[in-house]
Amino acid sequence: MAFIKLKNITYTYPLAKEPALRNMSCELERGKFYGVIGENAGGKTTFCNLLRGLIPHFYRGELEGEMTIDGQEIRNIDVDILSTQIGYIFQNPFTQISGVKKTVFEEIALGMENLGVPKEEIIQQVIEIAELVKIEDLLQKDPNQLSGGQRQKVAFASIIAMDTDVFVIDEPTSQLDPQGTESIFEIIDKLKKQAKTIILVEHKIDLVAEYADELIVIGQGEILAKGDVHQVLSDFSLQTRGVMFPQAALLSKALSEKGFDFPNIPVTKSECIQMLKERMR
């Protein structure tokens, strides 16, 4: 059963002439990992703000259509309660640090303090999350003095520590090196295995293709495609709409053009290698 339902959603920011989201309809199920991809300024962050209830409760503007989260109409939902159910990691880590805590340890603990988690559990959870995100060496540092990449990891840790059922994650690796990016995806994969619902906006399509269950392609405020990763990434016409494709899919396309056909379009490196091995037998 769908957890989040959007029906003909159109949203225009205050004072904006054009809508940021146009006629969006889709359903998101619990326990699935959705990768949200698409060109820059296409409406992905606005989509995240909508899923988290910041639209229409924080960003006023004009919202048309119907949307429900767990059966409740978004306009009538209590955002304070929603904040305990949906964790939101922003695109910009510099704005996600509270600025009122003296150490990273306290910064990660803040969300749990607000949720009324007992102190002993908070301390245990902060240690576990810090080890998971590999930021143990930052715990005693001042969050306001961290670099962009460090802040991104701390912001990520702070939200996943709250252990909500749903995570909306907007470009969590924009300031990270390849190693840091890989480890963030591994954590997201662990969350997925804990049956958490994940909606991840990300440009690193090779990683998204590897971990996500479904893809939602957004461009110019519209949902251009939605479905199984293989199904969406088989449609190369999306390249003309600014959608990046995984290296594996591009390689298979190039080889197909040279007459080297694949039974399916591979979307991950391992799938590609497997198919090449089978084809060359």
Add this chain to the structure above:
Amino acid sequence: MDYGFIEKYNQPWTSGNPIRDLNPLSKLNLMIVLGLSPFVVQNYVYGFGMALLFIIISILAGCFRSFFSLYWKVLLLFGFFLFLVKAAFSPGEHVIFQIWGIRVTYESIFSGLNIVSLVLAFSGAFILFVKTTPMDEFTYMLEQKGVSHVVSFIILSSFQTITDLGQNAKIIMESQKARGIETEGNVFQRAKAYLPVIGPLILNAISSTEEKSIAMDARAFSAPVKHTYLMELPKPSIKEKIIVLGLDIIFVLLLIGRIVLWLL
């Protein structure tokens, strides 16, 4: 990884300094009583005595350097300026000298000393309170007394905003400098470089307020549950309570005495 520092969260937070470890609300109480008492006593010797007392307390609290680095500016900017204005223009009968409409009298000098002592005593109490009381400890105690966590967040983030504004101003000035704009030199050159920065600085502060409120919402700040706290402060000792209460009583007596004298 050594998690020894986590032990701090399992027990009441103390610094080891008896002045700093006073309960934040006791410090607030003392600040008000000691800072306002010169206004009641109306004697500049008492006022300067209080200022001296605050300097001594700052030494004992181990924060003399940070206290005095701010206090001397108050002394210079407000104290000295106020004294000059009062000494030059307050009325009096016993003239010491006069020139171009400026008339310095014994009375005006005493009036100047009086006002300076009041400013120094109150600002000294306030600066000492800020320097010896971490704001998170203060807001924690306020919340323990039933103040809304929204109010405590506003206090905390306001103090943080002051720091952020300073840092942002520095960043903008450095980027101006990188573009070849002269940011150093005499007062006029500095003002010329600084004035165009004020607009973006304020706009930036406004937009960061919006972002911060969303960030706090993401941390379930307004979740309809009773918040818990990592922080725990020691309960004020009997001795501390007696000192605070004693000073409060003295202050009330002084106040009553002043009112009686005023009525007579």
